[in-house]
Amino acid sequence: MRFGALTALSEVSLRAEPGTVHAVIGPNGAGKSTLFNVISGVYSASAGSVRLGGTTLTGLRPHRITALGVGRAFQNMAASPNESVEENIMLGRHLLTRSGFVSAGLKLPWAVREERLHRARVVEIAEFVGLGHVLHLPLGTLSYGDRKRVEVARALATEPRVLLLDEPVAGMNAEETRRMSEIVLAVRESLGITVLLVEHDMSMIMSVADRISVLDFGRLIADGTPAQIQNDPAVIAAYLGTTAGTDTGAASVRTTASSGHISAGPAHTTAPSQQ
């Protein structure tokens, strides 16, 4: 993926196993959001391919990719603040419903029935993420944590096979983060959906992820289980830098990293979470 002369992602190859929570981490500007935009078709990759099962998604327009089973919840909430929670989630049903201007405008019986069936499913999804009691309130009146869950509910409403979550707990307090973690695990357990997760909150990632890929400057620098990633020297170097800085708290780790002698130990395993 390139923007002019800038290569935002290069030679990133990762594979999310079905039914797992796969986290993508990396410092700011590493290319995580770009990766999501390439997967969901907002950007088209200049080289390489995106595949879902046996289907190639590369080059398809976003609504086609959604139709093939990729749901995405945005980092910066992209829902309509004046619409009710229910309406916002209903948007996710767009591709699963058929009624157009004429059939909806004339309230044809099948269009009315379709609307009713899908509203019932939206209520189920809202209850699944714990939003059942605020369904009819305008989105803008909800708390930050609730709005983030509306994003997730809307992505789930597309009935995806793969769910892309872009920083679902960014800016959340501990309680909200815990609830979101529970939802992510429930999505995997009870719905069997593969979750691809971009997040900065390390303790959240360590508690939900089955596998972690680490990006830095648009390159994949590590890929493995949470335990492997925590002890990976390249990861620690990426997060804390390889040159000496002014931050005395991290200076010792930096020095160690540049000399390439990182070993497993409590001081180092907790280091990434200082980000």
Add this chain to the structure above:
Amino acid sequence: MFGAAIGAIGLNILVGTTGQLSLGHAFFLAVGGISYCWLSGESNDAGAHPYVGLGLPPLLGMVLAVGISGLAGLLFSPIGARLKGLYLGIASLGMVFVGIHVFNSVDQVSGGHNGRTVPEFSLFGFTFDDSDPELYVLNVEFEKFERLWYLGLVLAVGCYLFARATLNGRPGRALRAVRDSEIAASVNGVNVTSYRAKAFLLSSMYAGLSGVLFALAIGSVAPESFAIEISVQYLAMIVLGGLGSVGGACAGAAFVTALPYVLGEYAASIPGLSEPGTGGVSYSEAARYAYGAAVILVIIFWPTGLAGIARSLKLVSMRRAARNAPT
């Protein structure tokens, strides 16, 4: 007035719900009004400015005029779907001027600068003019304006219900998503380009019907009847009424069209107002200042318009209900 409500509903679907600014609404009104005259009017060979008419039944003429407006909208929709917001506003502005020029050129159809008379509307032998058959309801003689008023009412209610159902359903959701976030809309499966084009098409058809009713009400149309002021007036209606609200569009249309008459009624008792031609500020001019001022006040103090006032009242009661409900 009901014609204006229909036109305002149409413009609000495009501007309020889809977030696409259009200054070209007058053009589509012109297409509707003039096509109706051409389709259902009689030829006039006499005089220095002859024009042709196909003499079709008025109902067919009305339906086809709406169809032609839709076609005009369809022709412009590739541009309408690809330009966003303000850019479309500028492009559609050009459409009004080009439209007036084109209509003046095809004077066989439009009657040129002098315009042409509008054929009376009739439905299954019942004409919407002053007599034939004579009609009394509760001892009130139903003349042309009473009859047109009820025709307009029926059509406006139909258009209102259709717009409401569409906007409450799947298409409306998709259009609002396009307005609020194009990327989010597309990732949720909405074909953004296609929906923008469809909104443009629907809006132009509403404008076409509005143009037919406008022509019927004033009795004689020329291309200059559909100048840029008309587009601006329609924008004022939807801003006053509330962007994106069907009921709001109707309220705004009622306000803007009724204001000159209300001021005219009380012209004698309002200091500074006078009959046109007697010097001083005429009431139609005063009405224009008044709704200009109203638009500014609404934008500053109540950007959601008349519909927003109704909505916030509803919201207060819903919040109260949610607070009382167990979570």
